[in-house]
Amino acid sequence: MSSFVVYEAFFAGLKEGLKAGIIWYVLASLLHVKGMLRLQRAFIAGTLFSVIAAASFLFLNVTPEIREYIANSGEMSFALLLVASAAALLNSSGLRLFSLLDRVSGKAFLRNSAIFAASAIFFVPDISGTFIFIKDLSLLNERAYQTYASLAAGVSVSVLLISAMSRLLSRGLVSSFFELPQLLLFASMMKLTAGGTGGISEISLIPAVQRGLMKLSHDIIHQTFVMLMVPDHPLLKTTTWNFIGFFFGPNIASWETLLLFLLCPLMFIYYSLASPLPETAAAAGAERRRFVQSVLSDRRRKAVPVLLFVLLISASWFSQSGEKISAVKVPKAKPVVEDRGMVLIPVTDPTMDLKDGSLHKFVLSRSDKEIRIMVIMKPDGRISVCLDACEICPPDGYGLREDHVVCLYCNTPIPVVSLGEPGGCNPIPLAFAADDRFIRIAVDEIMKKRELINSSRSAEAAR
């Protein structure tokens, strides 16, 4: 166990050190060529700030909520990088969207602040995750100092490697491939390939965006019905919804995801290779050829990091989009009984564990009606108990697909983290009490909330 811990800590340090070192070297090369090398101090300050801020987790009690928050902030910083790089790519493609930014970028204070903030946004989640990981590892080692020493050794080796790299690759060569958009894309690629840490979930980009787009597409379609004052959910049959649901299903969303990521980079590459050459004072001859060649060469070099990004995203898309969006799983409802005005559901029994993160359904038979209840443990560790129905749709219930529950009637994906919020397409939440053994739900609560369920039935359900 001890050697495993030492190696893990070493490679965590090496990875973070290389990541910071490579980004620093590319940034410094770019700043050097532009005569703004002093700005690298803002990057170094931002990185040091990140290390100090992240080190606080060594002394804090890191709860699952904090881990979840750091993982989310890592993905958020990645998303910010992507948005910024897309905007910068559009800007460099000739669309002057940010003339205001051009003006403020002339001010040294703002430039320094932007670089400091960007480096902090980039590094705080990653280094925090690393420190939490190292803290976890140190608990596995009898001599905790070995873990921290291994981390320091990994960082030291990364410094040596970056130093060797800076001797092999001239700043002129490195900077010839980069401008601001390429630097941002490069940083986002670093984040995508090395953004996760052992203690924090790896960035799983494509499925997250895919699910977000599915939700967005659904909301757009639903809001269109609302604008037209068409009561879509009760009015349309499940078969119709299944057809409409195709447009916010995983296949369409998968392609939308790819398009979203690649639109700006592909536009930039097209611009680089196809846009007309600028006018030159040299009318003809070798001087004109030299000018044309330098422009074309510069465009091609600047397109290389963008092309790499396209390849990386495409590879991620191929590897992730197919796997992660799986079929909707609908568990069979288990019968529960009323006991002195309460429904008791065991947290664990030989056949199930409510804390396993999967969807569990129960059915309460009351006179001639059956009322379904769903229970799921959310990623933050809290249990959510809801009716297996919402206020809008006929009560066909929900299934689970990854970290969303999906309405079986209208295909609406609801993030599991948001369960417990009332209204709209959300499952109707139930008040409950829980201890280590049982979840207790008052029958009165169930009956009261049952009144909120849409009384209509889908044609299929009625049959």
Next chain:
Amino acid sequence: MPFIELKNVIKEYRNTHALRGIDISIEKGQWLNLVGPSGSGKSTLLNIIGCLDSPTSGGIVIDGADISSFSEDEMAVFRREKTGFIFQQSHLIPYLSAVENVMLSQYFHSMADEKEAMEALTRVGLGHRLHHRPSQLSGGEQQRVCIARALINSPQILLADEPTGNLDRENTKNILELVKRLHEEEHFTIILVTHDPFVAQWGQRVLTMEDGRIKCDEFLCRL
């Protein structure tokens, strides 16, 4: 300030002293002929000025740059940017046409431009032989292709090592007239090595070498 200035340039190959302290100043746009017997150091001097070789000692300044301290890479850049070469043998690529041979030179300089290469060949009188291969051209025509190839990248210095050594008198005269016309139009500096007295009388200055030294420096006419 002279365009090319050599100060006490010495070149030694083991025990052979190819150049024994050469001092020359060449003005921009001058046509200088280097003459002398075989082994006198003419080609060695030409190669050193053209950055094909480096001196054992001495200083060489061309257009303000001290090329005697150049690295191999810097010499390559200098050759590419500043010089054009014509040799006694044409050294054309046999499986490429005349225009493709010229375009190859463009490619290594910056980028190929077929239209410009065709115009250059037309200027040297080969507009009707653009797509012929070297084996389909006469010796004089091959040297014309070489001249077009040497001048296509607008060099500041044209270096010619016995460019008419393989030609008869008529073709020699034609080539020299062509070079003279282009020199008058483009004003590049010419350094031409020859041991032919007929060729030596073309140009503006004749430098006679013997045993690695300058024996005689004769100005035929001033610029």
